[in-house]
Amino acid sequence: MYLPTSDLLTPAHWLGWAETAYAEHELVLGQVADNAHDEALYLILRTLELPLDSPAKVMRRLLSGEQLQRLTDVFTRRVAERVPAGYLTREAWLGEYSFYCDERVIIPRSYFLELIPTLSGYLPEGLVVTNAVDVCTGSGCLAILLAHQFPSARVDGIDLSPDALEVAQINVRDHAVGDRLTLHRSDVFDAVPVRRYDIILSNPPYEPSDICDDLPPEFAHEPRLALDGGADGLDIIRKLLRQAMERLQPHGIVVLEVGELRPAMERAWPKLRMKWLETADGSNCCCLIRGDDLATIRG
Known part of the structure; x- marks a missing residue:
């Protein structure tokens, strides 16, 4: 050049x-x-x-x-x-917060930056959030945003990648939330001690594998493990929703960012009530599911 x-x-x-x-x-x-x-x-x-x-x-x-x-x-x-x-x-910004990042994690970016401050509105009035979790936490940025938003909450951050968790630990330290935020290496909830959460949040790998095979060079630099959601993009989401039934408080909410998978999700779970949250750019690619609706996915 x-x-x-x-x-x-x-x-x-x-x-x-x-x-x-x-x-x-x-x-x-x-x-x-x-x-x-x-x-x-x-x-x-x-x-x-x-x-x-x-x-x-x-x-x-x-x-x-x-x-x-x-x-x-x-x-x-x-x-x-x-x-x-x-x-x-070696950095990315979400609003006023800066996060360390490198090739071990995808570069932090998420619609949850604008949505996390609204989540209390979907919980019982006056409820103090005491337990929240970010599944597939990567750099830890969303778990840290949860900790900032809910100062009384104990927050878990879960990821399968040990490399990603090393980066997340840097950010937990830099944001001084280590007294309330615990990182876990786990495939969804498999290795996480049982706890019931008010909020289960996740921006999981959701790109179908054939799309990951043909990513632009910039996105191909990112870890495929953090992007590839299997043949239809739903592999991690299926597992998360199954396990969420045993991990969510009855009043709790599951909130997922799923890119362009809304049609696939509605086909996969036609009886499951999903509220698609409005975003400033109109993509509306995050859905909220209430705890008492999760039973409809059994079987």
């Missing part, structure tokens, strides 16, 4: 070049930002160790030779090697 470094003398020059390069090389977005301008600006500021809220005048400053080399290295990896931005910076 050719970089006209003699012409890229300021951060603004790099931003303009990057936007064009993203389009020419058909880079895939969605892991950190949904547009080339925002992702490239983020990469520039992080690479130069500048605050993300830097004033506009910073973009006009002349860069040193060392800074030019750092930007050259980063954008070579992003554009030529198609490495996701989150892996280049």
Whole structure:
């Protein structure tokens, strides 16, 4: 990949070049930002160790030779090697919270950022959430968001991958929630001590295997274990719902993020009442199931 470094003398020059390069090389977005301008600006500021809220005048400053080399290295990896931005910076943001991430986990992103603050509205009025769990926790980001949202709750984070749990432990430490958040290596609830939860939340692997076989390069960098939901995408969801019947309080809720699987779920469980939660972008890809409705999936 050719970089006209003699012409890229300021951060603004790099931003303009990057936007064009993203389009020419058909880079895939969605892991950190949904547009080339925002992702490239983020990469520039992080690479130069500048605050993300830097004033506009910073973009006009002349860069040193060392800074030019750092930007050259980063954008070579992003554009030529198609490495996701989150892996280049080793971080991802969900709202006001920053999380460490690397190639051991998928880059944190979830509609639960906007939905977790609404979950109390689906529980009995006045209930204090005391037990919550994030199944397939990956980086631990959603378990940590649960801990922040429900300060009286004991939270479990479950994942099958020991590599993912190493990353989750970094984030648990960085967010200082280790006194209330316990990580478990387990295939769904298989190895987790029995406890009944007010909230069971999961953003599980839900992509059908044939889609995982043909992912764009950026998403192919992520661990397949965290993406592949089996032939129809429902393998982990089936197991989770079966086990949830013994793990959920009668008043409790199961909340799942399932991508484009709504038709598949409604075919699989035609009698199960699922409330599809509205999201700001209209994707409405998260469903809520009440504890007293789970019995309909037996058999």
